[in-house]
Amino acid sequence: MTYELETAIHPEKLRRVAIDPVSRVEGHGKVTILLDDKNQVHQVRLHIVEFRGFERFIQGRPYWEVPVMVQRLCGICPVSHHLAASKALDVMLGIKHLTPTAEKNRKLMHYGQMLQSHALHFFHLSSPDLLFGFDSEVAKRNIVGVAAAHPDIAKKGVLLRKYGQEVIRHTAGKRIHGTGAIPGGVNKSLSSAERATLLKDAYQMVSWAHDAVQIIKQLYTATPELYDVFGTFRSNYMSIVAPDGGLDFYHGALRARDADGKVIFDQIDYQGYNDLIEEEVRPWSYMKFPFLKQLGRENGWYKVGPLARVQNCDHIPTPLAEAERKEFVAYGKGQPIHATLAYHWARMIEMLFSAEMIKELLHDDDIEGSDLMTTGTRQPGVEAEGVGVIEAPRGTLFHHYRVGEDDLVTMANLIVSTTNNNQAMNTAVREVAKKYLNGKEITEGLLNHIEVAIRAYDPCLSCATHALGQMPLEIAIVDAEGTVIDEATRDHRGLTRPQ
Amino acid sequence: MAAAITTPKLKVATTSLAGCFGCHMSFLDIDERILQLVELVEFDRSPLTDIKHCGANGLCDLGIIEGGVCNAENVHVLREFRKNCKILVAMGACAVNGGLPAQRNHIDLRDILEEVYHTSPGLAQGSQIPNDPELPLPLNKVHPIHEVVKIDYFLPGCPPSGDAIWKFLTDLIAGRTPTLSHELMHYD
Ligand code: SF4
Numbered sequence: 122m123t124y125e126l127e128t129a130i131h132p133e134k135l136r137r138v139a140i141d142p143v144s145r146v147e148g149h150g151k152v153t154i155l156l157d158d159k160n161q162v163h164q165v166r167l168h169i170v171e172f173r174g175f176e177r178f179i180q181g182r183p184y185w186e187v188p189v190m191v192q193r194l195c196g197i198c199p200v201s202h203h204l205a206a207s208k209a210l211d212v213m214l215g216i217k218h219l220t221p222t223a224e225k226n227r228k229l230m231h232y233g234q235m236l237q238s239h240a241l242h243f244f245h246l247s248s249p250d251l252l253f254g255f256d257s258e259v260a261k262r263n264i265v266g267v268a269a270a271h272p273d274i275a276k277k278g279v280l281l282r283k284y285g286q287e288v289i290r291h292t293a294g295k296r297i298h299g300t301g302a303i304p305g306g307v308n309k310s311l312s313s314a315e316r317a318t319l320l321k322d323a324y325q326m327v328s329w330a331h332d333a334v335q336i337i338k339q340l341y342t343a344t345p346e347l348y349d350v351f352g353t354f355r356s357n358y359m360s361i362v363a364p365d366g367g368l369d370f371y372h373g374a375l376r377a378r379d380a381d382g383k384v385i386f387d388q389i390d391y392q393g394y395n396d397l398i399e400e401e402v403r404p405w406s407y408m409k410f411p412f413l414k415q416l417g418r419e420n421g422w423y424k425v426g427p428l429a430r431v432q433n434c435d436h437i438p439t440p441l442a443e444a445e446r447k448e449f450v451a452y453g454k455g456q457p458i459h460a461t462l463a464y465h466w467a468r469m470i471e472m473l474f475s476a477e478m479i480k481e482l483l484h485d486d487d488i489e490g491s492d493l494m495t496t497g498t499r500q501p502g503v504e505a506e507g508v509g510v511i512e513a514p515r516g517t518l519f520h521h522y523r524v525g526e527d528d529l530v531t532m533a534n535l536i537v538s539t540t541n542n543n544q545a546m547n548t549a550v551r552e553v554a555k556k557y558l559n560g561k562e563i564t565e566g567l568l569n570h571i572e573v574a575i576r577a578y579d580p581c582l583s584c585a586t587h588a589l590g591q592m593p594l595e596i597a598i599v600d601a602e603g604t605v606i607d608e609a610t611r612d613h614r615g616l617t618r619p620q
Numbered sequence: 621m622a623a624a625i626t627t628p629k630l631k632v633a634t635t636s637l638a639g640c641f642g643c644h645m646s647f648l649d650i651d652e653r654i655l656q657l658v659e660l661v662e663f664d665r666s667p668l669t670d671i672k673h674c675g676a677n678g679l680c681d682l683g684i685i686e687g688g689v690c691n692a693e694n695v696h697v698l699r700e701f702r703k704n705c706k707i708l709v710a711m712g713a714c715a716v717n718g719g720l721p722a723q724r725n726h727i728d729l730r731d732i733l734e735e736v737y738h739t740s741p742g743l744a745q746g747s748q749i750p751n752d753p754e755l756p757l758p759l760n761k762v763h764p765i766h767e768v769v770k771i772d773y774f775l776p777g778c779p780p781s782g783d784a785i786w787k788f789l790t791d792l793i794a795g796r797t798p799t800l801s802h803e804l805m806h807y808d
Contacts, residue, residue, distance in 0.1 A: 144670045147641045149693075153754055168754050170693060171638065176740070177732045178723040193720040196642020196779065245648065245668065263669040265658045276652065283651040296649055297642045297779050298808075401744040405752035409743075418744060521741075534741055569670065581641075 123419045123544065126551040129155050129164035140568050143167075143575055145246040145263070147197045148582025152550060152571055160561060162554045167547050167575060169408035169582050176533040184210055184524045185304060187533075191520070192298050194537070195581050197241065199298050200234035200289060201513035201538075204371070205520040209509030210304035212392070213524055215497035222490030223306035225482055228371045230292035230301055231511070232478040235370055236326070237285025238514035239427075239472040242579045243333065244278025247465060250573045251340050256566025274336065277329045281472070284326050288479060291315040306494040313489055323480040327441065330476040334445050334469040341466050342452075350556075352461035352549040352574040355380035356422065357413065358429035359541070361391065361512055366435030368446075368474060370512040376433055377413060377423060382457040385413065391510040394519055398536065408582075410543050411536060422544035425516025426578060427467035432457050437470075439477035445470045461549045464577040504531060513538045515579050539580045549574040630681040630793060633664040633674040633705060637694040638721045638762055639687025642779045643712035644668075647684075649782025660793050675704030682792065683708045685771075688718040689763045693756035702769040707792070710771045711785070713778040713807070715764065720778075722762040729760050773798065776807050 129135055132155055141151035149171040155164040175194055179187060188206040192199035204227055211219065219227070249262040252271060260266070268275035286296045291311060293299025301307050311319075341348045357380060361373035375397065377385040389397065400409040401418050412421035423429070432450065437443040449470060452458065482488055499505050509520045516538035523532040553574045558567055636644055644667060650657065661682075665674035674680050683705030689695055702708055713719040724732065733749060765771060775788055784804040791798040 140672075142667075142672065144667055144672065146667070149636070151754070166754070168752070170754075170756050171691060172758055173638075173690075173721055174724045174727070174732045174736075177735050178727060190720060193640050193642070193778070196640040196645045199640075199642065241645075241648070259670050263663065264654075265663060265669075268655055268658065272655075276655070279652050279654060282648070286649060295808075296782070297646055395742050399742050399744045400747070402747035402750060404748060404750050405754055407750055407755060409747075412744075532741075536742075572670075 123422065123548070126162065126165050126554065127547070132164065135163055138563055138568070140571060143572055143582075145249075145572070146576055146580050146582060147195070148580065150575070150580065150582040152575070154554060154558070154563075154571075156558075156563070160559070160563065162559050165547075165551045165554045165571075166405055167543075167550055169406050169543075171582070172407045176535055179522075179533045180530050182530055183528050184213065184522065184530055185528075187522065187530060188302055188304070189298070189300055191535075194535075196297055197581060198234060198238050198514050200230055200293065201511055201518050202520070203293070203299070204231055204302055205509040205511045205513070205518050206522070207302040207304055207509065208372075208511065209507040209520045209522050210524075211497075212507030212509065213500070213505045213522060214304055214507075215499050215505075216305055216495050217497065219306055219495055220490070220492040221487040222310050222492050223494065225485060225487050226292050226307045226310050227302050229311070229479065229482045229488065230289055231371050232475045232482065233285045233288025233292065235285075235475040235514055236330070236472055236479065237282045237289065238579075239468050239475070240278055240281035240285060240333075242514070243337070243465065243469060243472070244275065244282070246579075247573075247576050248274065248278070250569070250576065251337070251465065255570050255573050256564070259565060262569070277332065281326060281329055281333070281476075284322055285475075288319060291319060303494075305496060308493065310490055310493060311483075311488045316483055316489060319479075320483045323476070323483055327473070327476040327480055330469070330473040331441055334466075334473055337466045337469045338445075338448075341462065348462045349460050351570075352553045352577070353459050354461075354545075354548050354552050355459050356424050356545060356548070357385065357416070358424040358433055358457070359413075360425060360430040360433045360517055361510060362388075362434050363438075364388070368430060368434040368437045368442075368471075370471075370475075372511075375510075375517075378433060378457070380457065380459070382432070385416070391519070392508045394508060394510070394521070394536075398519075400536065400540075406543070408540055408543050409536075411541055412544075423541070424545045425538060425541040426464065426514075427471050428458070428464045429516065430512060431467040431470055437474050439474055439481070442470055442474035442477055445473060461552075461574050461577045464579070468579070515539050515581055516541050537581070539578070539582065542578050542580065546575055546578050546580060549577070629659075630661045631664050631678070632661045632666075632682045632684065633680045633701065634666040634668070634684040635686070635697055635701060636667060637685060637687035637697060637715070637765070638690035639712065639714045639719070641667075641686070643686035643714075646712075646777075646779035646782050647785050650786045651782065653786055657789065661789075674701060680705045681707065684711050685709065685715050685765055686711050687714045687765075688722060689759065689765055689768055690721060691756040691758045695759075695768060698765055698768055707772045708769065709773045709775060709788075710765050711775045712780055713776065716766075716774050716776055717764045718762045722764075725761045729758065776805065778808055780804075781806075 135155035293301035
């Protein structure tokens with residue numbers, strides 16, 4: 122199934138339909154569909170069309186700049202990159218344990234971000250499809266439409282996101298692209314005034330997050346004939362889990378399961394991620410395709426993110442979210458749930474878990490402590506190295522750095538969450554195309570079905586693009602005076618170069 | 621102020637070019653004021669709506685651009701916005717001066733390519749440079765958007781705060797020249 126509908130045998134004989142840009146997702150993606158004259162689908166691809174080259178230009182920078190630089194990969198989950206980089210650099214510096222105050226403030230920042238990102242995704246981006254229908258009127262299919270039809274839902278969504286952003290602001294100094302974490306610890310802890318402000322609304326947020334789980338659960342269970350089958354496919358899944366197997370977004374070790382839920386590997390230290398995962402490049406996307414080495418590229422791809430995490434862990438360490446997890450798992454009747462739309466349900470359980478964790482952390486006096494930094498003994502040798510992994514809103518995020526004796530970064534490798542879901546998203550859109558588009562006159566509403574499947578993964582397409590390449594075309598940018606200010610062509614090796 | 625504005629609503633389009641989406645997130649950091657805002661404006665093409673091109677429903681009053689220009693597609697989208705928007709705003713450091721993505725400008729594009737495909741750890745055998753015609757051609761350098769089209773306003777910050785964006789929009793909607801106070805004007 123991995124390669125079904127990926128490549129048509131005679132693309133030149135087919136009609137091309139494009140969704141460009143994919144909307145209500147973060148970043149830059151498009152979908153192309155090739156159809157024959159009977160509207161049978163022969164090829165469907167989700168292309169990631171932008172590259173950044175972050176890994177390359179981080180090299181040569183002092184390592185302490187990295188946590189602040191890399192968050193500019195993604196403005197929706199900057200905290201994930203900020204923390205994954207800080208964790209990698211903790212390791213590089215030989216730091217084994219942060220102070221309790223540092224660790225708890227970082228966690229608080231992270232759970233704040235999980236809350237805001239999940240709220241944004243569900244309410245602002247995806248709820249219009251789920252509340253109004255996949256082929257509802259385009260003009261209404263957005264958060265403004267939701268605010269008009271369901272003001273109460275929209276308002277809770279806006280305020281949940283706001284609260285998460287405020288947690289980030291108090292721990293990182295700014296709502297977007299703050300500076301709270303530094304290699305070895307944090308640069309501030311919560312003041313008592315900040316703690317009191319956040320505590321005031323914490324219970325309300327838990328209760329609204331609980332309501333959100335009920336909304337998606339009702340939508341899901343009311344129409345199982347849609348939710349159970351839409352873009353459903355079997356696959357492996359992976360995440361980090363705590364030492365006791367519990368759900369933890371900040372730290373843990375790697376666990377993967379196969380499509381039947383059987384453990385493939387467990388409690389693997391992510392410093393060795395290179396032995397587990399390899400990445401494949403396909404010519405039609407700037408986003409790579411990772412897979413588990415031991416299973417190979419055809420069978421080794423996997424899902425990450427809420428649906429993977431909620432089913433990969435053994436329990437959730439907060440009471441309300443744990444009760445919801447049990448109910449979710451029971452819905453699968455002993456089998457893992459592979460429905461694409463079940464991502465939404467799992468995501469809201471995670472949002473509830475995040476709200477409960479924020480409340481717990483705010484009740485912990487360590488959060489106001491003043492012992493912020495730890496030092497370690499840097500690894501001997503010319504280059505020191507560290508890997509940092511975190512569960513970002515969209516899934517497992519890997520940061521890997523090497524740093525020279527002069528403190529400058531010599532190597533950076535990132536596998537971002539959405540990249541881990543690349544094959545899964547492509548498979549999901551192909552399943553939807555097969556089931557809903559085949560043989561039909563293509564309408565806007567049908568095309569939105571494809572986007573609904575992509576949105577379920579909450580892809581972050583701008584941080585997923587590190588590779589780069591070019592197509593056989595030339596382009597020139599000319600300013601108002603007619604002077605060429607940039608252009609690109611390819612040389613005989615297919616490489617872009619300046620004129 | 622809101623009461624002074626009568627219909628029709630201003631039409632606003634937004635897009636993200638070579639940006640991280642943080643400026644759009646900061647836009648949403650106006651929080652519940654978004655509910656006030658939609659009384660005054662309607663959204664045209666934007667990552668938050670499913671309208672894929674601006675201008676299909678008539679000229680937009682305001683176009684807000686996040687991100688600089690890093691590939692051929694960014695250039696096309698930016699020109700579409702200029703053609704279809706009366707006022708064009710560069711929102712955030714990337715749009716204003718290229719921002720962090722422009723740090724690749726001092727490195728040869730080919731070097732980045734070779735690095736990513738030959739020395740990056742963990743690449744599967746046979747991996748090759750993506751070259752499909754569906755992928756837009758990257759430019760040699762990342763450019764600020766005013767190098768490509770005329771820009772009417774520049775909002776600094778990485779990102780500009782939600783409050784700065786709110787002040788800017790409400791000034792503009794009310795017909796005042798937008799001004800930012802000292803606290804709202806920052807570059808980080
Ligand atoms: S200016 Fe900053 S926040 Fe805005 S797109 Fe650029 S990096 Fe992101």
